[in-house]
Amino acid sequence: MKGLKTVYICERCEYTSAKWLGKCPKCNAWNSFVEDVEESAPSSSAQKRTSVAYAGESHATAFSELEAPAYIRSATGLSELDRVLGGGLVAGSAVLISGEPGIGKSTLLLQICDTLGREKKVLYVSGEESGSQIKLRAERLKVLGSNLYILTETNIENILSEAKKIEPDVIIADSVQTMYSDIISSSPGSVSNVKEVALALIGKAKTEGISVILVGHVNKEGGIAGPKVLEHMVDAVLNFEGDKRQSYRIIRAQKNRFGSTNEIGVFEMTDVGLRQVANPSEMLLADRPTDISGNCAVCTIEGSRPIVAEIQALVTPTVFPAPRRTSNGIDYNRTCLILAVLEKRLGLKFSGSDVYLNVIGGLEIDEPASDLGIAMALISSLTDKKIPDSLIAIGEIGLAGECRGVSHVEQRVREAARLGFTDVLLPTHNAQSCPAVDGITVHPVKNIYDILKFLKGNN
Numbered sequence: 001m002k003g004l005k006t007v008y009i010c011e012r013c014e015y016t017s018a019k020w021l022g023k024c025p026k027c028n029a030w031n032s033f034v035e036d037v038e039e040s041a042p043s044s045s046a047q048k049r050t051s052v053a054y055a056g057e058s059h060a061t062a063f064s065e066l067e068a069p070a071y072i073r074s075a076t077g078l079s080e081l082d083r084v085l086g087g088g089l090v091a092g093s094a095v096l097i098s099g100e101p102g103i104g105k106s107t108l109l110l111q112i113c114d115t116l117g118r119e120k121k122v123l124y125v126s127g128e129e130s131g132s133q134i135k136l137r138a139e140r141l142k143v144l145g146s147n148l149y150i151l152t153e154t155n156i157e158n159i160l161s162e163a164k165k166i167e168p169d170v171i172i173a174d175s176v177q178t179m180y181s182d183i184i185s186s187s188p189g190s191v192s193n194v195k196e197v198a199l200a201l202i203g204k205a206k207t208e209g210i211s212v213i214l215v216g217h218v219n220k221e222g223g224i225a226g227p228k229v230l231e232h233m234v235d236a237v238l239n240f241e242g243d244k245r246q247s248y249r250i251i252r253a254q255k256n257r258f259g260s261t262n263e264i265g266v267f268e269m270t271d272v273g274l275r276q277v278a279n280p281s282e283m284l285l286a287d288r289p290t291d292i293s294g295n296c297a298v299c300t301i302e303g304s305r306p307i308v309a310e311i312q313a314l315v316t317p318t319v320f321p322a323p324r325r326t327s328n329g330i331d332y333n334r335t336c337l338i339l340a341v342l343e344k345r346l347g348l349k350f351s352g353s354d355v356y357l358n359v360i361g362g363l364e365i366d367e368p369a370s371d372l373g374i375a376m377a378l379i380s381s382l383t384d385k386k387i388p389d390s391l392i393a394i395g396e397i398g399l400a401g402e403c404r405g406v407s408h409v410e411q412r413v414r415e416a417a418r419l420g421f422t423d424v425l426l427p428t429h430n431a432q433s434c435p436a437v438d439g440i441t442v443h444p445v446k447n448i449y450d451i452l453k454f455l456k457g458n459n
């Protein structure tokens with residue numbers, strides 16, 4: 001087209017270049033350039049003003065007249081999601097939900113339309129599925145929502161004019177990468193289009209008090225496709241994670257202006273949609289193998305909840321010149337650190353073995369309180385000595401091999417007791433301060449030498 005030229009934009013900082021670059025000269029990000037189209041004539045300020053983002057009316061308010069925010073929150077009908085949002089969907093907020101294709105974003109959002117659509121007007125805009133496809137899915141999910149409106153449209157100007165007619169309280173845009181604006185000449189999904197569409201919807205949320213939920217695709221690196229500023233523009237970024245081959249899904253707040261980012265929501269994908277899992281520990285321990293070496297239970301705190309999970313380690317003689325270390329659900333560097341401590345302090349030889357670590361159920365553990373359990377699972381697999389099934393290990397490991405105290409000890413021990421564990425390994429420091437819990441014997445651990453006696457011999 002005349003007047004258009006191809007440019008390359010850095011997805012991180014929006015630095016524009018006429019040529020593709022491997023490294024951004026502005027923010028130093030590697031491989032962050034995507035192709036876009038720009039109008040060669042500089043857009044006049046008048047044209048800028050017609051941008052949909054500035055369509056809503058706004059005026060400055062004297063600071064003294066500003067009211068302290070009394071957030072109006074609406075329950076979504078899924079308490080697991082409400083908790084991640086900080087207690088429900090806030091009126092006038094913009095939430096971005098990201099996740100891999102097929103993970104269940106559209107399913108989740110359609111399900112919340114049922115509860116939201118009873119008291120509020122909900123406009124579900126889909127740029128990916130037809131009205132009849134959505135209807136079919138809604139019937140399966142038993143979504144009634146008498147106040148639910150479905151719009152299959154990708155042009156943001158049309159979406160906004162339809163929204164003006166319907167006057168919804170909640171707008172769901174599934175997905176922001178499929179939508180485009182007339183004033184941007186590049187294709188849908190390009191950095192400038194994603195930004196413009198998001199700005200328009202966020203502007204509407206802020207000026208009219210509508211809750212806006214945007215669905216964002218992820219790129220091949222796992223980040224949210226589109227400009228990085230998208231994450232700065234919204235009030236909350238929720239990531240929908242999970243292994244598609246398994247039925248469990250975890251929703252986690254990466255950013256939340258209205259609540260904690262530590263909370264997680266756990267769901268299970270069933271043939272009638274997503275089911276909430278109120279007791280993740282029970283779910284994670286459901287298929288727990290018993291009486292086998294290499295397994296150890298740990299307790300991690302996710303937000304306000306203790307979650308018991310099982311670590312599995314497999315240590316086998318290597319056939320590779322450099323032994324393999326694979327960890328699933330546990331930080332790779334943490335794995336290497338624990339292996340190094342075990343080699344140095346206990347003289348255990350892992351250097352001739354491949355090491356595979358896994359957290360059952362697809363949970364990601366990033367709390368050092370699981371170190372002790374990881375170390376035990378590793379030693380158990382290497383030596384082929386079993387860890388009693390009734391035992392759970394809690395504690396952080398330092399570089400000297402010392403076992404360091406952790407927080408929320410009583411909460412963790414109570415959760416372990418609830419699930420039927422009887423023996424808890426605790427750092428000495430925590431063991432002294434932890435109140436007695438019925439049915440639990442606490443074993444203080446000063447350093448990693450102390451854990452060896454809990455491994456049972458070959459039998």
Ligand code: TYD
Binds near residue numbers: 106273
């Ligand atoms: P979907 O919500 O469309 O994922 P996304 O919007 O994140 O791309 O669908 C997720 C998958 O879940 C899809 O492959 C089919 C499956 N599914 C079920 O197993 N049960 C159900 O009730 C529904 C609606 C979908």
Ligand code: MG
Binds near residue numbers: 105106107128174
């Ligand atoms: Mg979808």
